[in-house]
Amino acid sequence: MNTLRIAVPNKGSLAEPAAEMLREAGYRQRQDGGRELVLSDPENNVEFFFLRPRDIAVYVGSGTLDVGITGRDLLLDSHAPARELLPLGFAGSTFRFAARPGTADQLADFNGKRVATSYAGLLDSYLRDRGIDAEVIKLDGAVETAVQLGVADIIADVVETGTTLRQAGLELVGEPILKSEAVLVTRADGDSAPGTEQLLRRLKGVLVARRYVMMDYDIRAERVEEASELTPGLESPTVSPLHREGWVAVRSMVPRDQAQRVMDELWEIGARAILVTDILACRI
Ligand SMILES: Nc1ncnc2c1ncn2[C@@H]1O[C@H](COP(=O)(O)OP(=O)(O)OP(=O)(O)O)[C@@H](O)[C@H]1O
Ligand SMILES: O=P(O)(O)OC[C@H]1O[C@H](OP(=O)(O)OP(=O)(O)O)[C@H](O)[C@@H]1O
Numbered sequence: 001m002n003t004l005r006i007a008v009p010n011k012g013s014l015a016e017p018a019a020e021m022l023r024e025a026g027y028r029q030r031q032d033g034g035r036e037l038v039l040s041d042p043e044n045n046v047e048f049f050f051l052r053p054r055d056i057a058v059y060v061g062s063g064t065l066d067v068g069i070t071g072r073d074l075l076l077d078s079h080a081p082a083r084e085l086l087p088l089g090f091a092g093s094t095f096r097f098a099a100r101p102g103t104a105d106q107l108a109d110f111n112g113k114r115v116a117t118s119y120a121g122l123l124d125s126y127l128r129d130r131g132i133d134a135e136v137i138k139l140d141g142a143v144e145t146a147v148q149l150g151v152a153d154i155i156a157d158v159v160e161t162g163t164t165l166r167q168a169g170l171e172l173v174g175e176p177i178l179k180s181e182a183v184l185v186t187r188a189d190g191d192s193a194p195g196t197e198q199l200l201r202r203l204k205g206v207l208v209a210r211r212y213v214m215m216d217y218d219i220r221a222e223r224v225e226e227a228s229e230l231t232p233g234l235e236s237p238t239v240s241p242l243h244r245e246g247w248v249a250v251r252s253m254v255p256r257d258q259a260q261r262v263m264d265e266l267w268e269i270g271a272r273a274i275l276v277t278d279i280l281a282c283r284i
């Protein structure tokens with residue numbers, strides 16, 4: 001079988017969490033501080049190419065590489081013929097307009113104004129689709145400063161916590177342009193390369209292992225229906241008899257962020273010996 005060629009971010013916000021996710025999925029990755037441009041993982045029949053996140057959709061869209069990890073915003077900005085296979089749950093952000101108070105209240109006020117961004121591909125089509133005639137000023141980064149320096153009236157940029165905006169004296173304008181996160185991408189058309197399905201299964205396994213915990217508890221048999229409603233699991237909880245008459249042991253996957261609430265509610269209906277454990281890996 002051909003080696004699957006995977007593009008991964010070499011620096012920036014996406015690089016470390018992408019490497020961590022691939023490591024959790026059982027792949028070889030660069031060591032801390034490693035600067036390899038290409039890394040072979042013959043055991044898994046894959047090869048990693050470390051590239052600028054902005055370029056990844058271009059390589060994948062052209063078919064030079066089979067799949068890649070990038071941001072949804074970067075994928076759309078590139079206009080490359082690539083499509084999303086799987087959202088990966090990290091590097092979450094929104095893409096938003098911001099300006100000094102009083103500059104603009106809504107999109108319609110942008111006509112004739114200058115909008116600075118490092119995502120010109122995305123912004124051009126967004127404004128064009130809505131019939132807004134604004135001048136797009138393309139910058140490489142630190143876009144928030146453009147207003148202060150008089151280069152633009154409005155900015156369109158990645159917002160995570162909003163700290164950078166506030167520090168620059170800007171406030172959000174209009175609706176979010178886009179909600180972004182890291183995504184696995186492949187070529188827009190054509191069959192997916194051999195090996196893609198296995199990579200997908202592994203990454204989905206990591207997502208589930210991160211999002212869920214395993215919960216075990218004992219409960220009186222007559223309350224097991226009630227308990228199952230609290231812990232329905234992905235399909236159905238496993239119920240096994242206990243040596244102690246009238247009691248059963250229940251095992252079920254529970255969303256990690258609900259585990260404490262579910263434990264409290266189970267306790268209330270008489271469950272005991274409630275244990276929560278991490279899931280290391282899984283195939284669902
Ligand atoms: N606080 C953040 N700043 C920038 N990008 C972020 C942030 N949070 C998430 N992201 C996402 O990371 C991707 C941008 O990664 P990229 O490496 O291009 O920029 P960066 O992390 O700002 O690095 P640099 O500007 O140093 O090159 C986008 O998909 C963006 O939505
Ligand atoms: O909402 P916040 O949590 O403040 O994060 C968003 C900021 O972080 C990024 O900047 P970065 O530090 O990557 O610099 P850059 O603009 O030069 O890319 C992004 O471009 C925003 O400026």
Ligand SMILES: [Mg+2]
Pocket residue numbers: 141
């Ligand atoms: Mg940046």
